[in-house]
Amino acid sequence: xxxxxxxxxxxxxxxxxxxxxxxxxxxxxxxxxxxxxxxxxxxxxxxxxxxxxxxxxxxxxxxxxxxxxxxxxxxxxxxxxxxxxxxxxxxxxxxxxxxxxxxxxxxxxxxxxxxxxxxxxxxxxxxxxxxxxxxxxxxxxxxxxxxxxxxxxxxxxxxxxxxxxxxxxxxxxxxxxxxxxxxxxxxxxxxxxxxxxxxxxxxxxxxxxx
Numbered sequence: 001x002x003x004x005x006x007x008x009x010x011x012x013x014x015x016x017x018x019x020x021x022x023x024x025x026x027x028x029x030x031x032x033x034x035x036x037x038x039x040x041x042x043x044x045x046x047x048x049x050x051x052x053x054x055x056x057x058x059x060x061x062x063x064x065x066x067x068x069x070x071x072x073x074x075x076x077x078x079x080x081x082x083x084x085x086x087x088x089x090x091x092x093x094x095x096x097x098x099x100x101x102x103x104x105x106x107x108x109x110x111x112x113x114x115x116x117x118x119x120x121x122x123x124x125x126x127x128x129x130x131x132x133x134x135x136x137x138x139x140x141x142x143x144x145x146x147x148x149x150x151x152x153x154x155x156x157x158x159x160x161x162x163x164x165x166x167x168x169x170x171x172x173x174x175x176x177x178x179x180x181x182x183x184x185x186x187x188x189x190x191x192x193x194x195x196x197x198x199x200x201x202x203x204x205x206x207x208x209x210x
Contacts, residue, residue, distance in 0.1 A: 004204050007095045010038070011110050015084040018114040019069040021091065025059045026106040028095040029200045032171055033057075033067065037087035049088040051172055052080055094171060096200050148208055155179035159191070178206075 002008065007028075013019060013035075025031060035049030052067065057080050059065040067080045069091065074081075082091075091110070097103045121129075154160065159179035164172065175198075181189050191203070 003096065003202065005097050005100075005202055007097070007105060008092065009108065010090050010092045012038075012090045013069065013084065013088070014112075014115075015086065015088055016071065017069075017112050018074060019091075019110055019112050021067045021069060021108060021110045023065060023106060023108040024063040025054050025057060025065055026063070026095065026104040028054075028103055028105065029098045030054075030094070030096040031057075031106060032094050032173065033082070034092045034094070034171055035069070035082055035084050035088040036090055036092055037085075038090040047085075047087045048172060049085050050082045052082060053173065056080060096202075098200065145208070151178055152180040157181050157189075 021033070031054040032051055033053075034051035037047045037049070057065040057067060065080070067082065068074050068077050069082045069084065071083060073083075093106070093108055095106055097105075151160075155178070157180075160177050162175040162177040164175060183189060195201075
């Protein structure tokens with residue numbers, strides 16, 4: 001279930017490449033960048049890789065930062081660096097907002113340093129990409145419907161214990177828990193819990209289609 005207070009962006013990578021990701025850190029409550037192995041934008045992630053949050057990015061007083069992504073630390077580079085594993089093929093950003101009206105979003109720009117810019121795609125290449133997107137959408141529906149069905153079978157009117165989803169692409173600094181409820185007319189759902197000792201936490205409702 002994507003968090004309603006989180007903005008997600010991602011970019012595909014060649015794990016053999018050298019990339020510079022730069023930008024300006026905004027004022028979101030929690031910001032992170034994570035390498036993952038991604039099957040597609042709709043299907044499940046294969047695995048979660050290294051990550052770094054806004055503190056680890058060591059932004060300048062004006063919020064600007066630079067992060068290098070490469071198999072080996074670039075020569076003479078002493079700043080933040082992420083090393084892709086053999087499974088990683090994309091970089092994900094997450095920004096959690098606790099005040100949508102007043103929070104300033106971050107800006108991210110990525111460029112490959114060891115490869116010349118690619119030429120514009122021709123019509124046949126665009127058509128091939130569209131076919132892949134259509135296939136991903138169909139398979140994604142089947143996968144996530146199965147995931148929701150499993151949750152509903154295990155956690156009716158209760159919430160499963162918090163757990164890390166890092167192995168399947170989740171952020172290693174985050175803990176996730178979820179459940180399902182089924183109410184009769186006139187009934188109400190009451191959730192009681194101790195407030196987590198966390199920098200940021202939230203609860204939200206979802207449905208079959210998330």
